[in-house]
Amino acid sequence: MDTTAIIVTIVGLGLVAFVLWYFFFSARQAAxxxxxxxxxxxxAITVKGGYSPDIIExxxxxxxxxxxxxNEENSCSEELLMPDFSIRRDLPAFKTTLVELLxxxxxxxxxxxxMGMLRGSLVVK
Known part of the structure; x- marks a missing residue:
């Protein structure tokens, strides 16, 4: 291996470590x-490339x-699934949708x- 290959490998491993940390170990916003x-x-939850906040207590x-x-037109975020509460809702773009549960x-x-790509949690205490 020459110097360029070693540098590319080290940078690649660093980027993989960052992605793993970001998606699995970084602090998540709770409300x-x-x-x-x-x-x-x-x-109040904003949907734009994810849920903000994504942990609700x-x-x-x-x-x-x-x-x-x-707050977007991305097709992935147009539906909300809460299987433990048997809730399935369409989320129209640039509108607020109320979800009520007990x-x-x-x-x-x-x-x-x-699609299961955007994720959040409802923490009941």
């Missing part, structure tokens, strides 16, 4: 729901209202886009 005067836990036994604002047991419940 706790805010209770309204009516007792409903509310969270709520309390068990209190109704939850998630407001998904889809978490009755504690745990971590994933949600994804229709």
């Amino acid at each position: 706790s729901a805010v209770s309204s005067s009516s007792g409903v836990q509310e969270v 709520v309390e068990k036994g209190k109704p939850v209202q998630l407001s998904f604002y889809r 978490p009755e047991k504690a745990g971590t419940f994933p949600f994804t886009c229709g």
Whole structure:
């Protein structure tokens, strides 16, 4: 191996390590729901290349209202799946879609886009 091949290999390994860290080990943005005067836990989520925030913390036994604002036209993000709550919703581009649910047991419940590429979690405490 010559010097160029060694440098390219080292840079490539560094980029692979960065991608692994970014997708699996970097800190993820979490948000706790805010209770309204009516007792409903509310969270606003922006959909643009992912969910922001992608980890949502709520309390068990209190109704939850998630407001998904889809700020893009990417076809991957046009559908929301929350299988543990039997929820499947279309998310129109540049509009807010409300999703209401009642978490009755504690745990971590994933949600994804229709293709499974965008991921988030609802953490019920």
